[in-house]
Amino acid sequence: MRYAMAVDTKKCVGCSDCVVACQTENDVPIGYCRDWVVETMDGTYPQLEVELRSERCNHCANSPCVRCCPTGASHFAEGGIVLVTHNKCIGCGACIASCPYDARYPHPKGYVDKCTFCNHRLKEGMKPACVAVCPTKCMYFGDLDDPNSDVSVILKKRKSKTLIPEAGTRPQLYFLI
Amino acid sequence: MNEELIISGRENLMVDPQLHIWHWPIPLYLFLGGLAAGVLFFAALFYLLGKENEYRAAVRRVPFVAPIALIIGLAALFYDLNHKAFFWRLYTTVRLESPMSWGAWTLAVITAVSVIWCALHIREFFPRWDWKYQWLKDLETFFNKYKKVLAWVMLIYAIVTGVYTGILLSAFNARPLWNTSVLGPLFLASGLSAGAAAIVLASKDRKERLAFSKIDLIILGVELFLIVHMFMGFLASTQVQIDAAQLFLGGQYTMVFWIFVVIIGIILPGILDLMELRGQHIPAVIPGVLVIFGSLMFRFVFVFAGQVSRWLY
């Protein structure tokens, strides 16, 4: 089982609903966020192009953060989700420095926190909060090993990219372009 | 025109607007660890080469710097942790892929070894030292019997301590400035030169000072070579590494690196050492202090600049 998420940049309007839904669902402290929205703009007026995408931890298959964790707090869970066991984390910050996507942050309680693909919701058959709330329904989530899952189906239909694949992390967050 | 912006107001503490998760305790520890590694390396090396009486300071006295440096360094690391109550988790597992895990265990070993080594030479400072308890006296006898083994262990772990800090940083491919395999040897060289400088500063024997000045000079030369080699590597590498190198070639860390680390920390003491070897009388304290200062600045600059270097945004 390999969980993955796909975000359709052609439909994302950058409303950041995913950010605030994640915050209320996961009690992310005010001033921090587990996901964020990026706008890239190219061109000269009036030949312009804008891409909008919702980013978060990529739950990389070749994850540098799991590799560098000295206590094993950062680990792979079912489906390849990268999680942090709070009472094993010493707050050394190595994983934060090791993430090329800057996806992690030091939680005020001391441990390191990040997107968990809403693991607690997956267990009950629900989608992650960001996917469930997105008003443009531009986010897809599911098991890549299941050819009928939302994400498998959409990745077969559309062109997609990942962020900085050359960093070698094998991210599992795809952007439909 | 090209813009790339985060439009949802991400302002994660210590991550935005630019990564700053490691502050002064980390470079301080890296320096102290390197210094201790250098000092212990020379102590072990020259003991094994049978020079313990010729180089009394190197083998018997200067090693006392090591446990102090290591303990202060460890305290700094502990202070830096965000989740201090769980620090003991480091010692519940060995993670071969994590240089930080090796570091935690190596540090445990080298600190213990350095304490033992110092204990064996306590009479350099306190000639009438008495261990009082029988089990301590037995331990002293035991370690003196296996002093050679101890020295080998110390030698190897000193090298590991010196080099692993560089490997730890170089394993972070997310920070292009650190992601070079030259960093390991470079940190080791820097630590060894600091160790040699410490010996020069502490030694009262002119022959010993001269010998270690020569050793220091060679190591400084190696360091300089490695630095040049490192920059050549960056500039011939991918865009992110070219950008990382620019931090020192016109970017915000240019002045501080070339002046404090290279000129004051390597070239100037190198020249002074050379002059010393040619017969000029240079007060030993000057190049010694400069080298140690350079070694400290090197770690500060690299840890801070490394966090600035990035792949995205």
Added chain:
Amino acid sequence: MATRRQFIRISAIGAGAVMAGAAGFRLLGSELTEGQKATLAALTGRTPTYCEVCFWKCAGWVWKDDGGNIKKITGNNEDQHSSGRFCPRGTGGPGMYYDEDRLKVPLIRTDERGKQVFREASWGEALDHVAGKMKEIIEKNGPESLALFYHGSGGKYFTDLFKALGAGNYAQPSFAQCRGPRDVAFAATFGENPGSPENTDIRDTRCLVLIGSHIGENMHNGQVQEMSDAIDKGATIITVDPRFSTAAGKSKYWLPIKPATDLALLLAWIHEIIYNEYYDKKYVEKYCYGFEELKEHVRNFTPEWAYGITTINPTLIRDTAREMADASPAVIVHPGRHVTWYGDDTQRIRAVAILNALLGSWGRRGGFYKQEGKTIPVYPHPEYPAPEKTWREWYPGKYNLADLGVANVLIDASIPTPEKEAMIKGWLVSGTNLPLTVPDTEHTLEAIQSLDLIVAVDTMPMEITGWADVVLPECTYLERYDSLRDSPHRKPAIALRMPAVEPKYESKPAYWIARELANRMGKGEYFPFEKLEDLLDWQLKQMGSSLEEMKKAGVKTWEREADDLFFGEGEDISFWTNTGKIELYSTAMENEGFGPLPVYTPHPEPPEGFYRLIYGRAPMHTFSRTSNNANLFDLMDENSLWVNPRVAKEWGLASGQYIHLKNQDGVKTDFPIKLRITERIRWDSVYMVHGFGHADKKLTRTYGRGANDTKLITNVMMDPVMGGTGMRGNFVTIITDLGKEEVAS
């Protein structure tokens, strides 16, 4: 009393509601597992509500944690407004509840107005004070001397109070400061306005034309969702905007129009569609009045003519006209929402309406559908006394086509002139922050200073509450019952709002406040129910439901009764216009002495060194209302000024730099604004999101952040048809020297 047919229908609806409820759970991902039930049960029950953060009123659920604290808000899957997905502001609703800067107790002013020196008072004292003064004012000057400005759910109770008093001076700024011109323009053309939410069938359209609408940045939830559906189905989007908006980024065609020239483009499109015979001939022949006059009128409005005015290439004008025609009748030329721009706004939207009519989209699938709402039964009450005088008397003969109150006229009527005394002596302001809503702030403040009484009802300390004599703290929508939501949509539906938690501090619902005032003014008979939920239960039982049922379902939808969603093929239809037809040539406008067909008039352009101030919305905020909400402040804590790189080069500006702005009348921003140097804006304009630059220190998070565009809107271009206040005729210059900050209170 229920006939057999009604019984069957009610049971079917009941069964349907139960199945819909279960289906709602199923939509969460899979059949309800034991784990799911446990998860849902662990959250101590969910309560239904409809959101109050903006006017869309999406229905949803409020979830609480073990301790009974509000944790999160999600959408109600059965709701047509939101389809189970809330927008960022709705999702950030908890921030409104938890905001520590909220108004907590009634306040009574003890110093000069505007100095913001208040003392705390009990509700009894505050209400006695307000009712007493209101009675005094009415006795001296008649009920027309009281004015009500309102926005949001609370407005209904205060308008009921006013109606009971025989007072007819009430207005929502959202009419004359926002959608008024398009409501009047569509009413003049089609006999009805587009509604709120609008009756745009975006999800089935094949071509969506956005001229002055920035869907995606304005977070009209249902429309953003439907636009996404349309994109999935391969619909074309055509965006006309001087700025490369989010919608422009998703458009097949972006027309980078020179500001203030939209009417020329619309007329050229009408020309193309008529002279190339792209229009829906059957539809126009059957339903439209005035085609020949229109055809003659646009004879010379060619794309070449428009090119000279709008700077849009004639080929592009032709191509987009063709695109629209190909999609006809599944094409929408969006009526827009905030359309008070240059004073000729009713005429401009008339052109939009005409274009839609020619393309045959009104009443057709993929165009505009026919909304149907549920009529909520009214509990019997004594007849309202008819008001003797209203604001219409202030400018006799003017604004007859305005079907709702014009807020700026209420403001004008509060200021005595050399010729006449002020008509209005007292204001009640509920849920609208007038200084950041109505342009020409100085004028609004002058009016306030002329009043005998100004009372503000609000949840947060805002600029308006700073100027009030009495501040009455209202609780948020999460803490109260409100009237059933009955907005018309594709299917008639209602939604329930019930409190998830008890009101915090001493805050009270607007219903309670209005009733307490009514009781003190001898109008208690108009508010017979002490508890609003009892009224709701009565109403629901009349409709075949009950409060119990609605508490579990949140939303109730019925099948359409009146007619079909769209016009039938060849169906005979009578429109509510003078001629009974869709008036391309408007007799209503003509009767009032206005042009029956729109005409392009050029508008003043920015002088040298000045740039047109354009403003807009961000999807994470609702005007000035949410800037202090912690969750939403996290997303956007200040606005920034979009400046073209050419302009930046001229002035030596850098992105991230802070600057001040000064407008053509010498008015300067209180706080500096951050720059974003971007190619997305023309070199003759600058753009910022509206709603920042708060000057009220009680808003601890947002005070001083960003710039207040309303302050810079001092040149108001009046729409003679319905009194709308055009706001885009203001020009600003850049001040790089930050100097000392001045703070207006």
